[in-house]
Amino acid sequence: MAGFTSSTIGRKYAMALSAMFLLLFLIMHLSVNLLSVLGKDGPFNAASEFMGYNPLIQFFMQPILGFAVIFHFVMGFVLELKNRSARPVKYGMNNGAANSSWMSRNMIISGLVVLAFLGLHMYDFWWHEMNFKYIEGNTPDQFRFWPELHEKFANLWRVVIYVVAFVLLGLHLAHGFQSSFQSIGARHPKYTPVIKAIGNWYSILIPAGFIFIALYHFLTQQ
Numbered sequence: 001m002a003g004f005t006s007s008t009i010g011r012k013y014a015m016a017l018s019a020m021f022l023l024l025f026l027i028m029h030l031s032v033n034l035l036s037v038l039g040k041d042g043p044f045n046a047a048s049e050f051m052g053y054n055p056l057i058q059f060f061m062q063p064i065l066g067f068a069v070i071f072h073f074v075m076g077f078v079l080e081l082k083n084r085s086a087r088p089v090k091y092g093m094n095n096g097a098a099n100s101s102w103m104s105r106n107m108i109i110s111g112l113v114v115l116a117f118l119g120l121h122m123y124d125f126w127w128h129e130m131n132f133k134y135i136e137g138n139t140p141d142q143f144r145f146w147p148e149l150h151e152k153f154a155n156l157w158r159v160v161i162y163v164v165a166f167v168l169l170g171l172h173l174a175h176g177f178q179s180s181f182q183s184i185g186a187r188h189p190k191y192t193p194v195i196k197a198i199g200n201w202y203s204i205l206i207p208a209g210f211i212f213i214a215l216y217h218f219l220t221q222q
């Protein structure tokens with residue numbers, strides 16, 4: 001593993017695999033959270049209770065997810081630093097779109113915004129869960145999940161920050177989706193345009209779904 005991640009090809013491959021895992025996580029995360037727009041008596045509470053108390057998810061999937069998130073960001077920085085030191089001409093003096101798309105050059109900026117969002121988001125939801133379950137040791141309450149989520153989106157500033165982060169996430173995905181396939185060597189005259197088209201739709205629909213959830217809860221506050 002150490003040998004694999006010490007070569008540039010190996011690093012790019014590992015980066016792409018972590019990205020693909022996170023792409024799948026986002027589909028799952030959006031699907032569960034979309035249930036919340038079905039209202040407080042909908043299936044969101046039951047789904048959240050399952051995700052929050054199932055030992056396989058809590059003690060197996062959640063640590064893997066945590067590792068994938070940290071690995072992806074650390075490896076992103078390492079690759080960026082290596083690229084910079086290998087490149088004699090700075091990006092600012094680069095030949096713009098003639099060399100690479102604006103977004104591919106700015107993955108690090110959109111990535112940093114998503115990282116900052118995750119700091120707030122973990123504090124909002126993940127830390128709250130850990131505190132509720134393991135620090136305060138409260139008894140499970142199957143009806144708390146929907147009201148807790150709904151209440152978070154009463155705050156206009158949180159909604160604004162989340163929506164801005166989702167737009168930047170979309171830009172990150174717009175380049176990242178197809179780039180992850182390229183990095184694992186999935187290049188083919190017939191399939192690459194299909195992968196690009198799926199990537200374009202994915203990078204629009206996933207952030208749009210998250211924006212819809214945030215706005216739904218903000219606009220339905222009593």
Ligand code: HEM
Nearest residue numbers: 029033051052065114121125126129149169210211213214
């Ligand atoms: C409106 C949009 C979103 C809502 C309502 C939402 C809701 C939640 C909730 C309720 C949890 C706590 C789950 C638990 O620990 O039991 C959570 C955790 C988490 N969210 Fe989100 N989320 C949203 C968007 C996002 C986005 C865009 C990302 C990634 C870029 C993300 C990444 C995560 C991660 C990594 C965790 C911790 C893992 C976990 O506990 O499952 N979330 N989110």
